[in-house]
Amino acid sequence: MLEVRNLHLAFDDLVLAKDMSFALEAGKVHVIIGPNGTGKSSLLKTLFGDIAPQSGNVSFDGTSLHKKQLPAWRQQFGYMPQDIKLDVGLSVLEVVLLGQLNALSLKLGDSLIEEALSALNQIGLLHLANRDVRTLSGGQCQMILFAQALMRNPKILMLDEPVSALDLHFQQVLLEHLDQQTKQKGWTSLMILHDLNLAAQYADNLLVLKGGELYAQGAPEDVLTPELVYEVYGVHADVVLDSMGVPFVRTQRRGLAAFENMKKSFIQPEFNQEKFHHAK
Numbered sequence: 518m519l520e521v522r523n524l525h526l527a528f529d530d531l532v533l534a535k536d537m538s539f540a541l542e543a544g545k546v547h548v549i550i551g552p553n554g555t556g557k558s559s560l561l562k563t564l565f566g567d568i569a570p571q572s573g574n575v576s577f578d579g580t581s582l583h584k585k586q587l588p589a590w591r592q593q594f595g596y597m598p599q600d601i602k603l604d605v606g607l608s609v610l611e612v613v614l615l616g617q618l619n620a621l622s623l624k625l626g627d628s629l630i631e632e633a634l635s636a637l638n639q640i641g642l643l644h645l646a647n648r649d650v651r652t653l654s655g656g657q658c659q660m661i662l663f664a665q666a667l668m669r670n671p672k673i674l675m676l677d678e679p680v681s682a683l684d685l686h687f688q689q690v691l692l693e694h695l696d697q698q699t700k701q702k703g704w705t706s707l708m709i710l711h712d713l714n715l716a717a718q719y720a721d722n723l724l725v726l727k728g729g730e731l732y733a734q735g736a737p738e739d740v741l742t743p744e745l746v747y748e749v750y751g752v753h754a755d756v757v758l759d760s761m762g763v764p765f766v767r768t769q770r771r772g773l774a775a776f777e778n779m780k781k782s783f784i785q786p787e788f789n790q791e792k793f794h795h796a797k
């Protein structure tokens with residue numbers, strides 16, 4: 518169980534988590550959704566120990582995250598940050614293998630190479646194994662980084678917008694693999710998505726962040742309502758159950774005038790003109 522207790526996280530006066538608490542069960546896919554800039558990536562970085570919160574506690578299976586034990590803490594994670602650039606002269610196979618190598622032991626057995634090739638084969642990218650990663654497309658890079666995260670065989674897998682560059686086929690390949698491995702291996706998987714329909718299809722547990730709060734949490738069919746979509750995003754939408762019983766969110770076009778009435782509640786910090794003049 519990955520637990521967050523009474524987390525307070527802020528950058529100066531921008532508060533991203535106010536006394537936030539939640540617990541994530543193993544063997545499930547947990548999906549975070551929420552508006553741009555609401556603190557989703559910062560929350561993942563906090564769980565990974567990259568950002569120190571002002572207060573609160575993060576623990577996994579009873580062991581708390583402490584600055585002094587960061588390497589051991591991170592050893593438990595597979596973490597795919599947002600928009601990572603693969604700008605090194607390595608082959609695809611080497612990059613996937615990096616998921617298994619820790620900096621102190623660079624021993625490479627045949628079985629590891631087999632495992633990496635098999636991971637590439639499973640996601641349909643074996644043909645890229647010898648390619649220099651600098652020559653890959655954005656979507657190919659994203660898939661390779663996913664294969665690397667899988668190679669770690671992590672206890673906790675965190676993916677920050679892992680399908681943002683993927684076509685429909687590879688979105689499904691990645692998300693189905695994630696779901697299958699999470700359940701088979703008992704991983705605690707936590708992923709940020711912007712696409713509410715993908716979130717509805719793949720989340721066992723949906724966490725909705727807004728204004729520093731965990732605004733809602735639960736099964737997608739319980740959480741995703743037209744009211745919630747409006748309250749969180751300021752967008753009118755229809756939500757219906759599809760043929761599989763999964764919520765389907767379809768936004769309504771109402772023109773720009775629809776935003777005028779609610780602009781104030783959705784534009785967060787005030788623009789400080791004095792500060793701007795000062796900076797000039």
Ligand SMILES: Nc1ncnc2c1ncn2[C@@H]1O[C@H](COP(=O)(O)OP(=O)(O)OP(=O)(O)O)[C@@H](O)[C@H]1O
Pocket residue numbers: 528531533551552553554555556557558559560
């Ligand atoms: N190191 C930092 N110092 C100051 N402010 C930061 C820092 N990192 C992030 N922020 C701010 O914190 C807020 C939340 O950023 P974050 O990237 O966590 O949001 P997000 O919900 O993941 O956004 P998006 O959906 O756009 O990717 C933003 O306003 C961002 O500018």
